[in-house]
Amino acid sequence: MSQPPVFILGGAQTDFSRNWSKENKHIVALMREAMLGALETTGMEPREVQTAHVGNFAAELYAHQGHLGAFVIDVDPALSGIPTSRHEAACASGSIAILAASAEIEAGRYDLAAVIGVEQMKTVDPATGGDFLGTAAWYEREAKGIEFPFPKLFGRLGDEYDKRYGLRDEHLAHIAAVNYSNARRNPLAQTRNWYMSESHASRQSRYNAVIGGRIKASDCSQVTDGAVAIFLASEKYAREYAKRSRVALDKIPRILGWGHRTAPVEFDTKMDESRDNPYVLPHTRRAILDAFARAGVSLEQISGIETHDCFTTSEYMAIDHFGITKPGESWKAVEEGVIEMGGAFPINPSGGLIGAGHPVGATGVRQMLDAFRQVTEAAGDYQVEAARKIATLNIGGSGTTSCAFVIGS
Amino acid sequence: MGVGAAELFAAGGYHVVMLAREREKAIDAIAEVQGLARAEAISEQIEPGSYDADLQRAVSGAAIVFEALAEDLALKRSFFERIDRYRAPDSIVATVSSGLSIAEMAQGRSPSFRQHFLGIHLFNPPHVIVGTEVIPHAETDPAVVERVVELLNKRLGRRLIEARDRPAFAGNRVAFKTMNEVAQLVPDYGVVFLDYLIGPHTGRAMAPLATIDLVGWDVHEAIVNNVYTRARDEAHVLFKLPGYMKDGIAQGRLGDKTPAHGGFYRRTEKGVEILDTSSGKYHEAAAPKPIDFVEEMKVLHRVGRYRESLAVLKTARAAEADLARRVVLGYVSYALNRVGEVAETNGAIDTIMSYGFNWAPPSVLVDLLGAASIVELLKRYELKVPPIVERAAAENKKLYAGSVLDFGRTFVG
Numbered sequence: 001m002s003q004p005p006v007f008i009l010g011g012a013q014t015d016f017s018r019n020w021s022k023e024n025k026h027i028v029a030l031m032r033e034a035m036l037g038a039l040e041t042t043g044m045e046p047r048e049v050q051t052a053h054v055g056n057f058a059a060e061l062y063a064h065q066g067h068l069g070a071f072v073i074d075v076d077p078a079l080s081g082i083p084t085s086r087h088e089a090a091c092a093s094g095s096i097a098i099l100a101a102s103a104e105i106e107a108g109r110y111d112l113a114a115v116i117g118v119e120q121m122k123t124v125d126p127a128t129g130g131d132f133l134g135t136a137a138w139y140e141r142e143a144k145g146i147e148f149p150f151p152k153l154f155g156r157l158g159d160e161y162d163k164r165y166g167l168r169d170e171h172l173a174h175i176a177a178v179n180y181s182n183a184r185r186n187p188l189a190q191t192r193n194w195y196m197s198e199s200h201a202s203r204q205s206r207y208n209a210v211i212g213g214r215i216k217a218s219d220c221s222q223v224t225d226g227a228v229a230i231f232l233a234s235e236k237y238a239r240e241y242a243k244r245s246r247v248a249l250d251k252i253p254r255i256l257g258w259g260h261r262t263a264p265v266e267f268d269t270k271m272d273e274s275r276d277n278p279y280v281l282p283h284t285r286r287a288i289l290d291a292f293a294r295a296g297v298s299l300e301q302i303s304g305i306e307t308h309d310c311f312t313t314s315e316y317m318a319i320d321h322f323g324i325t326k327p328g329e330s331w332k333a334v335e336e337g338v339i340e341m342g343g344a345f346p347i348n349p350s351g352g353l354i355g356a357g358h359p360v361g362a363t364g365v366r367q368m369l370d371a372f373r374q375v376t377e378a379a380g381d382y383q384v385e386a387a388r389k390i391a392t393l394n395i396g397g398s399g400t401t402s403c404a405f406v407i408g409s
Numbered sequence: 410m411g412v413g414a415a416e417l418f419a420a421g422g423y424h425v426v427m428l429a430r431e432r433e434k435a436i437d438a439i440a441e442v443q444g445l446a447r448a449e450a451i452s453e454q455i456e457p458g459s460y461d462a463d464l465q466r467a468v469s470g471a472a473i474v475f476e477a478l479a480e481d482l483a484l485k486r487s488f489f490e491r492i493d494r495y496r497a498p499d500s501i502v503a504t505v506s507s508g509l510s511i512a513e514m515a516q517g518r519s520p521s522f523r524q525h526f527l528g529i530h531l532f533n534p535p536h537v538i539v540g541t542e543v544i545p546h547a548e549t550d551p552a553v554v555e556r557v558v559e560l561l562n563k564r565l566g567r568r569l570i571e572a573r574d575r576p577a578f579a580g581n582r583v584a585f586k587t588m589n590e591v592a593q594l595v596p597d598y599g600v601v602f603l604d605y606l607i608g609p610h611t612g613r614a615m616a617p618l619a620t621i622d623l624v625g626w627d628v629h630e631a632i633v634n635n636v637y638t639r640a641r642d643e644a645h646v647l648f649k650l651p652g653y654m655k656d657g658i659a660q661g662r663l664g665d666k667t668p669a670h671g672g673f674y675r676r677t678e679k680g681v682e683i684l685d686t687s688s689g690k691y692h693e694a695a696a697p698k699p700i701d702f703v704e705e706m707k708v709l710h711r712v713g714r715y716r717e718s719l720a721v722l723k724t725a726r727a728a729e730a731d732l733a734r735r736v737v738l739g740y741v742s743y744a745l746n747r748v749g750e751v752a753e754t755n756g757a758i759d760t761i762m763s764y765g766f767n768w769a770p771p772s773v774l775v776d777l778l779g780a781a782s783i784v785e786l787l788k789r790y791e792l793k794v795p796p797i798v799e800r801a802a803a804e805n806k807k808l809y810a811g812s813v814l815d816f817g818r819t820f821v822g
Binding site for chain 1: 416419443446609710711713714813
C-alpha cells in the first residue's frame, strides 16, 4: 500500500562538544536551542507547528526530569496547546519519535510535526552513566553490578563475528580512525579536534584502555549532551513551504522508506536465535531491507550511510547487514576503502556516533538531519559528492530495536 | 604554548619537529603533548631536537616554522634572524605572539621572509580553545594568508579571524580592557563581590578576576602595559595596571601558577582564600551575598532564556545593577568601537570573543537587548556609541550573523 509522502524541511543541531552541565543548564535549554535553531534555519514560525514528538532515552535518570514532550511548549507561547509526546527505545529513541511523527502525517492527522531528539548525559560520572545505559539491556540479567555493561555486550558482538567468521581488531581500529577523520570536517562533531590515528586505535595503552572485552576506548562512541530538532511535513504543507521558499517540491527531501524491527532484549537470546542465520542480527538486516523495499531502492542507489556505530563492532556489523559485503566479510569493505569518503558507500560522513558523538536520544534525529544535509548538498566539508539517497540505521540496546530510513528527493 | 601548538599541528596530520634549548626538554615536552592528545601514538609524528644541533636542518626542511618563544621582541627578532638564514623560500614563518607588533618582528628580515611572515595567535589551551587570530603585517603576501587560513580552518579546526597588527590584536585588546577595568575596581568593591556581580551570568565562562588568575598576573601585566604604551583610545586609563597588582607581581604573586603566593584567590588545604588588596593579605572566602537580579538572571540562563535574562539586567533597580551594566555595556561599546581598527567586521570580533574567550559576542548583547535600547543605555553611562550600533538602531537590524546555537554556550546559569 502506497503511503502519503513525508517531507523533511530541515532542522538544527546543537554543538555536540558542549557540556551543558558545565554551563549549568537544564535539559529544557537544550531543547529550546535546537528548536529555536530549527525554526530560524527553516524560516518557520512556532504557530505553524501542529504536533511535536520528543525522542529521549533516560532523562529521568540523567537529569531527574520526565515528561519531556511537555517541555516543547516552553520554547514559545505560540506552541501552547499542541499535542506532544515523548518516545523511548534506548539509543533508537530518536528514530522512534520520527516514526511516530511520520505516522501521524501519513494518517493525515497533522501537516507539520516537530521532532526533537535530546539527551543530557554529562550530569553524572562515567561509571554512573554506564550503569544508566545498562537499563537499555535487560538490566537485572545483563547489566546490574557490571561496570560499563554496553562495551562488554558490543565486545561480545565482535566475539560472535570472530567465532562465526573471524574478526581482526585492526579492522575495528580502521573503522575508528575513519570516523574520527570524518568528524574533523564536521563543525558540530564532539571529537572534531581530538587526536586519533589507526596506530593509536590499534594498541591498548594508558590512553587507550580496554573498557570491556575486546573494546578499547577508541572503539567507543562518546558520552555527550546534545539535541537535534527537525520538521516533518505532509505534501500539502511541503507544497506551501516550497512555494514560499522558492524551491521546487521535488527538491525537498522525503522519507522514502523506513524499517523498524525489534529483537529479543537479551544478547544471548539474540545470538541463539540467529545461530543458523548468515546475519548475526537478522532483525537489523530485516529493518534495512524493509526500508529499502518501501523506498523501492537497492543498495547500489544509496550514496552514503549514517549508521549506528556506538562501538566499532556495531559499524562492522552494519557493513554486511546493509549488504555492502557478504555476511562475515565486512573486513573487505574496510580494507578496500569502500566505507571512506570517496569510497563506493561512505559510512558516517558526519563522523557517526564515534566521531560526532552519541547523545543517546538525539542520535536518530541527528542521523536524519545529516541525511537531509547530504541530499540537499548542505553538508559543507563532509559533503558526499552527488549524494541523492542516504540510508540511516539507528539501534537501541544490543541490536534490539533497529530503525532504518532511506532519505532522498 | 609550544606544547599546545605541537599537539595541534600533529593532530592535524603534520610531521612536527619540536625544538627546545636542550633536546631533553623537547623530549619532556613531547610527553606533555601525549597527555594533551591523550594518545601515546602522537609522538610518532613529533621529532625532538635542540636549537643548537637541529635548527638549521629542521627549518630548512619545514613548510611552516612556528615560533613560541617568550613575549620578548628582541629575543624573537634575533631568533627570526637565524630562521631567515635557514628557511626554504616558500616556507611560512609564524609567531604565536599575543600582541607584539608583527611588523616590528619582521623588520630587517629578507623580502621573502617578510612576505611569508605573519602572526598565528592561539589561545591557551589550544586543543580546547579553538578561537584563533591570523595577523598579517603590511608586507605579508595575501596568498600566504590564504594558505594559512585554509590550513587552520580545514586541518586544525580553528575558528578563525583575521586581526589587524595593532597592540594585543583583537581578542586580547577587547577582553583585557574589561578584565583590567574589573581589577581596577577591586580596592573599592572586593574580589568576591566583583566576580559574583560580573560573573558567568553576564556572558562569560569564567568570572573576570578568576580569569586573570588563570592567565597569570605577569601575562596580564604584559598585555595591558603593551596596549597602555602603544595605543590611545577612549579606554586608555582602563589599561593602567592597578598598583596593588604591580606590587603583587614584584612579590611573585602571579595567580594560579604560583599557588603559594596566590592571585586574587589562593587555594590552601583549608579552602579558598581571598586577597585583600589594602593589606596584601589573604582572608577566608565568604560566599557572596546573593543579589536578586543576579540570581534571576542565572535561573533564566539555566532554562535557555537569554533574551529575558538580559532584560532583567537592563531594568534591574538595585544599586549594584548600575555597576554591572556599566561594565557589560563598556565591553559592548569598546568592542564594537574597534570595528575597522582591530578587525574588519563586528563578526570577526564576535567570533574571537566567543571562541577565544567564551564570552558572549558583543553583537549578541546588542541584538538581545535591542540596538535602540543599547544606544540609550550607552548614552546614560556616557560610553561611546559605536557607529555600527547606531546604524543597527536606525535601520532596526540585527548585528549578529549566527543563531542561538552559536552563542547559547556563552551564557552560563
